[in-house]
Amino acid sequence: DEMDVDTIWMDGEFVDWDDAQIHVLSHGLHYGTGVFEGIRCYDTEEGPAIFRWDEHAKRLYDSGQPYGLEIDHDSEELEEATKELIRRQELESCYIRPIAFYGYDSLGVSPQDCPTRIAIAAWPWGAYLGEEALEEGVKVKVSSWRKHASSQIPTNAKTTGLYVNSLLAGEEARREGYVEALVLNKEGNVAEGPGENLFLVRDGEIYTPGLSEGILDGITRNSVITIARDLGYTVHDEATISRGELHTADELFFTGTAAEVTPIKQVDNVTVGERGPVTEELQSRFFDVVERRTDDYDEWFSYV
Ligand code: PMP
Structure with a gap:
């Protein structure tokens, strides 16, 4: 099983895999209103190193702009959460997946009062195309x-x-x-x-x-x-x-x-x-x- 994850950071907290759940009426599920990133962390002589965090974080925030999706966790907080996920799961090289999306409030296309939900997962992942x-x-x-x-x-x-x-x-x-x-x-x-x-x-x-x-x-x-x-x-x-x-x-x-x-x-x-x-x-x-x-x-x- 490639998706060997036991801890996920979600809305500001570290939760177990089983508890990282959302409602089936979440806006993002129905209308594709989420933004995400794929980031790699490499195994180096000085330990795991995340490649170009700042650029990925910037693209994540920028991606939310056209959709009015505001993420109220700053880049430093997300970066520290990611590092802690890597440490807790004792990962060396891994793939990091931050995702932010409109959660549940109402199911009109307008997200109106839908909250922004956010999560980060990290897991080992080798060469994508083999x-x-x-x-x-x-x-x-x-x-x-x-x-x-x-x-x-x-x-x-x-x-x-x-x-x-x-x-x-x-x-x-x-x-x-x-x-x-x-x-x-x-x-x-x-x-x-x-x-x-x-x-x-x-x-x-x-x-x-x-x-x-x-x-x-x-x-x-x-x-x-x-x-x-x-x-x-x-x-x-x-x-x-x-x-x-x-x-x-x-x-x-x-x-x-x-x-x-x-x-x-x-x-x-x-x-x-x-x-x-x-x-x-x-x-x-x-x-x-x-x-x-x-x-x-x-x-x-x-x-x-
Ligand atoms: N184009 C598309 C459509 C992609 O999904 C990706 C992967 N994020 C890329 C290009 C390559 O972008 P990056 O090098 O930032 O991963």
């Missing part, structure tokens, strides 16, 4: 489902309801034997994966769709852009990538908290190839950074 995927790469299918336009729903907010689109795309791909989907935006350009950002390498330069393409502003995306530039690469981080460019790319890879840096070896029935040199360099540097085999980027880590 350990071998990090080395060998994954096959992805361009989804028949398009991503919502940011004029329809804020795509830069990590809202629970958004993920029905991710599910449709991901499950369609898996039913057809692919590991993951790749989702185009309404214009038909490449947006992102269901839970990953996309990068493309061509002639030694790096391209990734810009925020105006309707993507989530991924924190791993930001980290990889920073790492790549510091290694001397040219990174075009406001690119528009057409579907056809996927087929002529030298390399493609996904980034994400869960997926980390995962090479893409095939798109539909077109072979991209084995993990290429740029992907390999960025991936190995990324793991050196997060596992703290370097002192660089120390400001990205909060030690438990």
